Amino acid sequence: MSEAVTRPGITTDALLASLDPLLRAWLPRQRWFAGKGHPITDFTLVAATELLPPTSELGLLHLLVRVRQPQVPAQVTGGAAPALPADCYQLLLGVRRELPPRLAPALIGHVTRGPLAGFTVYEAMHDARMSAFLLEALRMQARVGKLRFERDPRKDIGDDLAPRVLAAEQSNSSLVYGDTFILKLFRRIVPGVNPDLELPLMLAREGCAQVPAPAAWLLADVADDLNVLGVLQPYLKGTADGWEMALRELAAGRDFSGEARALGRATADVHLALARALPTVTLGRAQMELIAEGMAERLDAAAKAVPALQPYAAALRTTFEALADLGRGEARWTAQRIHGDLHLGQCLRSPAGEWSLIDFEGEPSRALSERRMPQPPVRDVAGMLRSFDYAARSREPWATDWAGDCRAAYCTGYAEVSGRDPRMDPVLLRAYETDKAVYEVLYEARHRPDWLPVPLAAIKRLATNGPATEPH
Numbered sequence: 368m369s370e371a372v373t374r375p376g377i378t379t380d381a382l383l384a385s386l387d388p389l390l391r392a393w394l395p396r397q398r399w400f401a402g403k404g405h406p407i408t409d410f411t412l413v414a415a416t417e418l419l420p421p422t423s424e425l426g427l428l429h430l431l432v433r434v435r436q437p438q439v440p441a442q443v444t445g446g447a448a449p450a451l452p453a454d455c456y457q458l459l460l461g462v463r464r465e466l467p468p469r470l471a472p473a474l475i476g477h478v479t480r481g482p483l484a485g486f487t488v489y490e491a492m493h494d495a496r497m498s499a500f501l502l503e504a505l506r507m508q509a510r511v512g513k514l515r516f517e518r519d520p521r522k523d524i525g526d527d528l529a530p531r532v533l534a535a536e537q538s539n540s541s542l543v544y545g546d547t548f549i550l551k552l553f554r555r556i557v558p559g560v561n562p563d564l565e566l567p568l569m570l571a572r573e574g575c576a577q578v579p580a581p582a583a584w585l586l587a588d589v590a591d592d593l594n595v596l597g598v599l600q601p602y603l604k605g606t607a608d609g610w611e612m613a614l615r616e617l618a619a620g621r622d623f624s625g626e627a628r629a630l631g632r633a634t635a636d637v638h639l640a641l642a643r644a645l646p647t648v649t650l651g652r653a654q655m656e657l658i659a660e661g662m663a664e665r666l667d668a669a670a671k672a673v674p675a676l677q678p679y680a681a682a683l684r685t686t687f688e689a690l691a692d693l694g695r696g697e698a699r700w701t702a703q704r705i706h707g708d709l710h711l712g713q714c715l716r717s718p719a720g721e722w723s724l725i726d727f728e729g730e731p732s733r734a735l736s737e738r739r740m741p742q743p744p745v746r747d748v749a750g751m752l753r754s755f756d757y758a759a760r761s762r763e764p765w766a767t768d769w770a771g772d773c774r775a776a777y778c779t780g781y782a783e784v785s786g787r788d789p790r791m792d793p794v795l796l797r798a799y800e801t802d803k804a805v806y807e808v809l810y811e812a813r814h815r816p817d818w819l820p821v822p823l824a825a826i827k828r829l830a831t832n833g834p835a836t837e838p839h
């Protein structure tokens with residue numbers, strides 16, 4: 368492969384030769400890199416765009432890089448890891464002859480070979496000139512190479528908004544512009560329609576007040592595929608995220624059930640709006656069996672990757688079998704588009720006490736087609752129940768009663784708005800909670816190995832039939 372980037376003379380192969388040693392060392396240290404604990408075999412450039420050509424002063428490179436990793440024993444999981452998919456990552460690289468001291472923390476490395484030899488490469492998001500360039504490109508609906516910057520023409524985007532990198536625990540990377548907008552740049556790029564753009568756009572049309580409406584977005588057309596690379600939306604100033612709030616209240620020994628109930632109500636509001644905006648389906652016997660099979664397959668895959676799961680696998684499988692059995696009987700459920708990865712960190716509370724939901728990307732490791740399928744809304748409910756459990760286990764001794772109160776209050780709030788209490792479907796709820804805990808085991812093993820004991824404790828509870836949320 369030696370496609371030209373934008374300037375004659377530089378080919379993608381040559382560019383990659385320049386960057387290879389730097390990326391090899393830098394990528395695995397990034398929070399959003401999903402292949403931790405595995406060496407990198409090689410890189411390929413899916414797309415490379417010079418947003419600003421490297422001159423003697425500075426340049427801005429936009430890259431989509433595919434990272435290949437072998438199947439090796441993983442230190443983090445203590446056993447054989449599954450073959451990793453060759454993930455594609457979005458990188459915004461600043462290129463300068465000399466890095467000013469204020470940008471030192473953004474350093475990726477000094478290039479010693481290839482067409483960029485002699486340049487210093489750094490994370491461009493930390494450079495205000497680069498971030499201003501991105502906002503301006505969205506404002507002006509620029510097209511550069513394969514990149515399409517688009518916007519909602521009805522939304523005003525100011526041209527003088529000071530950018531800053533969001534300091535948050537997140538799977539992607541975000542820039543805040545003057546406390547007015549937030550631009551999320553997706554890191555792991557999967558071709559197709561990203562629900563984090565699709566669903567908020569639909570919800571905005573539906574007049575749903577609980578989800579910030581996209582103002583602009585960044586797309587790339589690569590090999591006939593649409594790729595969603597970023598979304599700009601209003602920044603909800605002064606909001607607190609549910610995870611931080613929950614931890615604060617826990618540490619102070621305060622009850623959180625009033626907020627949990629309000630969160631249940633907000634979740635149901637969003638579910639109702641999604642059900643109005645997009646088709647819903649009734650799940651028949653075959654679909655329920657497929658759902659239960661999918662859960663069992665994910666469990667098997669996770670147990671292969673994380674041996675600590677293995678002692679519980681047989682017991683967990685009975686939960687999924689119970690779900691399939693129920694589907695074979697008279698029970699029927701409605702499926703619709705849902706959030707897909709709902710947890711406390713996705714909920715923002717305004718100073719007036721209103722909750723908003725963000726980040727509709729779904730579980731990043733699932734196929735996009737799967738993430739965009741209608742699903743029982745109880746899956747989101749199960750995600751939130753897990754999140755109360757996560758918060759409770761963040762301290763010693765574990766605040767099990769605190770979590771129990773929140774879980775119950777959340778279901779109550781949900782029922783008040785939706786008319787259906789999730790606890791009335793205990794088999795379904797338990798199956799989805801188990802499926803989520805299995806996902807979390809794999810997620811933590813890949814991203815945050817230190818957190819692995821948290822979902823593993825839930826696995827143990829669910830496998831030994833410990834108390835799930837009881838129906839009242």
Ligand SMILES: Nc1ncnc2c1ncn2[C@@H]1O[C@H](COP(=O)(O)OP(=O)(O)O)[C@@H](O)[C@H]1O
Pocket residue numbers: 533535536537538539540541549551579600601602603604606608712713715725726728
């Ligand atoms: N519209 C918004 N207003 C204010 N803060 C936001 C907004 N969207 C996201 N955030 C902040 O950014 C963090 C990460 O956002 P999120 O969409 O969850 O990204 P990721 O997919 O990377 O996890 C959130 O936890 C929240 O603190």
Ligand SMILES: O=P(O)(O)O[C@H]1O[C@H](CO)[C@@H](O[C@H]2O[C@H](CO)[C@@H](O)[C@H](O)[C@H]2O)[C@H](O)[C@H]1O
Pocket residue numbers: 536537538539610708710711712713726730731750753754755757758807810
């Ligand atoms: O960052 P995303 O929102 O895309 O979600 C991923 O990362 C989450 C952690 O940041 C992870 O959530 C898990 O940890 C949370 C505490 O940090 C906890 O509240 C959630 O219940 C738990 O699932 C999420 O699973 C993952 O997809």
